[in-house]
Amino acid sequence: MKENRSRTSYTWIGHSTFLLQLSGLNILTDPVWAKRMGFQKRLTEPGIPLEDLPEIDVVVISHGHYDHLDFPTLKKLKGNPTYFVPIGLKSLFIKKGYQHVVEMNWWESLEYEGVTIHFVPAQHWTRRSLNDMNTSHWGGWIFQTTSETFYFVGDTGYFSGFKEIAARFMIDIVFMPIGAYEPEWFLADSHISPEDSVKAFIELEAKQFVPMHYGAYRLADDTGPEALERLLREWEKRQLPKEQLKVLSIGETVM
16 A cells, blocks of 8 residues: 555545545545544544655645644655645645645646546535634545546535535545534534435435544544444445445555
8 A cells, every 4th residue: 555656545544534546646635643632532543654654645635624634744744745725725834834735616626647636515614713714615525537536525514515516526436424413403514414424425326435534533422433323324224235335444445
């Protein structure tokens, strides 16, 4: 995996962090190796130690929340990555000393060394300090190669945008959040429940569902095992094919 520059693979590091190896590129999604999040200690070790990562070419950030954007982690990445960020976040990266930053708006796309990268909508919000509430955007990232399309959802509540994304893309693999949804009366707008994540998957007409955003940090009242149990229950209830659900162990690589 580490020196792989030819085969397509993806590895779950934990939470919303994946290492994708596509078309010879090493891509990281929302890289966070932080040992704590607020007052809470990280519950599971990252699947790959930070120092064992290969040189990174591309980093995508879904939004500015601390469990998705961790500058101490970015500082330690090997290589000289290009950072793809939602509109409004570039100025913070420049301020922190990063030069290779591409800012994108919803539905924008560009070609990067053989991979087409699209930024798509999500239903969420963001804030890093008292004065920057929703001053930058949030969303998901889609990676298209000549043979496959990967959709990294980021953070989102259930919304009609899934149908719109399905109308524009044929998704092979979707990295879908399932955790941090309790209490649902408060969090449903911004964090999708396991049941609604299955509904979204069906609407996307994707080929495979890879759950994420559970088990690493205690961000809400629900727990990682509970989120996974509810997902499996809903999958069975809807009688979906078992081979379409790919529950990864932390650190597991699929090639």
